[in-house]
Amino acid sequence: xxxxxxxxxxxxxxxxxxxxxxxxxxxxxxxxxxxxxxxxxxxxxxxxxxxxxxxxxxxxxxxxxxxxxxxxxxxxxxxxxxxxxxxxxxxxxxxxxxxxxxxxxxxxxxxxxxxxxxxxxxxxxxxxxxxxxxxxxxxxxxxxxxxxxxxxxxxxxxxxxxxxxxxxxxxxxxxxxxxxxxxxxxxxxxxxxxxxxxxxxxxxxxxxxxxxxxxxxxxxxxxxxxxxxxxxxxxxxxxxxxxxxxxxxxxxxxxxxxxxxxxxxxxxxxxxxxxxxxxxxxxxxxxxxxxxxxxxxxxxxxxxxxxxxxxxxxxxxxxxxxxxxxxxxxxxxxxxxxxxxxxxxxxxxxxxxxxxxxxxx
Amino acid sequence: xxxxxxxxxxxxxxxxxxxxxxxxxxxxxxxxxxxxxxxxxxxxxxxxxxxxxxxxxxxxxxxxxxxxxxxxxxxxxxxxxxxxxxxxxxxxxxxxxxxxxxxxxxxxxxxxxxxxxxxxxxxxxxxxxxxxxxxxxxxxxxxxxxxxxxxxxxxxxxxxxxxxxx
Numbered sequence: 001x002x003x004x005x006x007x008x009x010x011x012x013x014x015x016x017x018x019x020x021x022x023x024x025x026x027x028x029x030x031x032x033x034x035x036x037x038x039x040x041x042x043x044x045x046x047x048x049x050x051x052x053x054x055x056x057x058x059x060x061x062x063x064x065x066x067x068x069x070x071x072x073x074x075x076x077x078x079x080x081x082x083x084x085x086x087x088x089x090x091x092x093x094x095x096x097x098x099x100x101x102x103x104x105x106x107x108x109x110x111x112x113x114x115x116x117x118x119x120x121x122x123x124x125x126x127x128x129x130x131x132x133x134x135x136x137x138x139x140x141x142x143x144x145x146x147x148x149x150x151x152x153x154x155x156x157x158x159x160x161x162x163x164x165x166x167x168x169x170x171x172x173x174x175x176x177x178x179x180x181x182x183x184x185x186x187x188x189x190x191x192x193x194x195x196x197x198x199x200x201x202x203x204x205x206x207x208x209x210x211x212x213x214x215x216x217x218x219x220x221x222x223x224x225x226x227x228x229x230x231x232x233x234x235x236x237x238x239x240x241x242x243x244x245x246x247x248x249x250x251x252x253x254x255x256x257x258x259x260x261x262x263x264x265x266x267x268x269x270x271x272x273x274x275x276x277x278x279x280x281x282x283x284x285x286x287x288x289x290x291x292x293x294x295x296x297x298x299x300x301x302x303x304x305x306x307x308x309x310x311x312x313x314x315x316x317x318x319x320x321x322x323x324x325x326x327x328x329x330x331x332x333x334x335x336x337x338x339x340x341x342x343x344x345x346x347x348x349x350x351x352x353x354x355x356x357x358x359x360x361x
Numbered sequence: 362x363x364x365x366x367x368x369x370x371x372x373x374x375x376x377x378x379x380x381x382x383x384x385x386x387x388x389x390x391x392x393x394x395x396x397x398x399x400x401x402x403x404x405x406x407x408x409x410x411x412x413x414x415x416x417x418x419x420x421x422x423x424x425x426x427x428x429x430x431x432x433x434x435x436x437x438x439x440x441x442x443x444x445x446x447x448x449x450x451x452x453x454x455x456x457x458x459x460x461x462x463x464x465x466x467x468x469x470x471x472x473x474x475x476x477x478x479x480x481x482x483x484x485x486x487x488x489x490x491x492x493x494x495x496x497x498x499x500x501x502x503x504x505x506x507x508x509x510x511x512x513x514x515x516x517x518x519x520x521x522x523x524x525x526x527x
Contacts, residue, residue, distance in 0.1 A: 033368065112367070120370065126373050134383070137384060141392035142392050187393060188385060188393045216365050217370045221374050221381065225378070225381065
């Protein structure tokens with residue numbers, strides 16, 4: 001959040017409407033990215049024209065010919081070059097690049113920095129929120145588990161709220177898609193991923209200004225885990241379905257022509273499924289943040305009572321919808337993951353099923 | 362797409378994967394396992410309790426049917442017992458009546474016999490008394506008749522006369 005805070009800037013500078021639009025656009029684009037310090041908001045002092053940031057720095061961990069750990073306060077919210085062990089680093093669009101003492105960043109024709117970007121394992125704002133959520137979930141559900149033991153198998157307190165959700169995931173997501181016999185081994189993942197996404201989505205709606213589930217790296221990690229679980233728990237039937245979808249229902253000579261098209265599609269499907277998962281979650285959460293950011297930005301652009309009130313009303317309504325979306329996206333991710341696990345763990349009477357499939361083709 | 366790849370942060374990906382997998386295993390061990398077990402156990406408990414209740418209900422129905430049967434049997438038994446009792450009563454009354462009749466007639470017969478005997482005895486006594494009275498009277502009359510000589514002679518005379526006539 002090192003971009004200009006809209007509210008105070010507006011009062012101090014007589015920017016034109018076009019400039020303000022650009023500021024809002026930059027602000028939203030910046031918000032969607034991860035950042036290396038936990039900024040809550042920033043403002044410019046009217047008198048001294050000094051920029052103030054409210055928040056706290058986070059540790060920077062770089063691998064650049066050796067491990068380098070330092071505080072993000074060295075960057076002064078991206079405004080200065082950090083010097084660590086004789087190397088210089090600069091933040092450009094939320095990425096750390098190696099630079100020289102003057103902080104020179106060279107760009108290629110596509111406006112991408114050509115400087116070397118060291119491997120960045122920093123505890124960024126996103127990572128920080130992931131850790132917070134992980135701790136929160138761990139203690140919340142551990143205490144919930146404990147409350148069962150203390151109260152003869154009946155949940156107390158928050159458990160009253162979470163238990164129906166857990167049983168819903170078990171009955172209507174896991175058992176419905178995977179089946180009575182095999183759902184149990186997938187339950188920990190489904191529950192963890194559901195609450196993880198949901199909580200992070202909800203955090204995204206708080207004024208903390210985090211956008212973790214709307215970050216492609218986070219959704220990729222989640223989808224990759226789904227892909228790995230699907231692949232490693234795949235039964236013989238699952239793989240047969242991919243490489244020999246028609247089974248023994250058709251002579252070998254007939255199948256070969258269909259398979260030239262069918263098998264690559266099936267193999268592609270293996271990767272498209274988790275890819276769709278990661279894009280869906282990313283796009284939905286990002287879109288929500290963009291819409292909310294834009295509506296709030298309108299207040300800054302209009303700078304009058306009518307526009308401001310209208311924007312606020314709209315933003316409020318969208319916020320309510322976003323609360324629903326936060327839950328919905330967690331549900332959809334979990335649901336589809338369960339569906340893919342269901343495909344992978346399927347064992348069935350092949351001949352019977354594929355009789356129908358041939359008729360369908 | 363290029364923007365997406367550009368935005369992709371290896372560090373965030375790494376931390377997300379590590380933290381998530383760690384969280385997954387920790388929660389599996391400390392939270393989901395116990396929670397799911399507790400929920401399953403409770404559901405099983407409820408199911409068992411419902412089954413038991415169903416069974417108890419069935420048993421109750423059976424018991425009720427048994428009771429009904431017992432009651433019916435008892436009622437039937439009472440009915441027969443009452444009937445028997447009534448019969449016994451009737452027969453007892455009838456027997457008593459007969460016996461009483463017999464006893465009464467026997468008593469009457471005895472009384473009549475006694476009366477008859479008494480009557481005969483009384484008659485006999487009366488006869489005897491009358492006879493002795495007659496004899497006494499006759500004796501007195503004879504005595505007085507024969508106290509003087511004339512009368513004795515007269516008697517002899519009449520007697521002789523009678524005897525002559527015969």
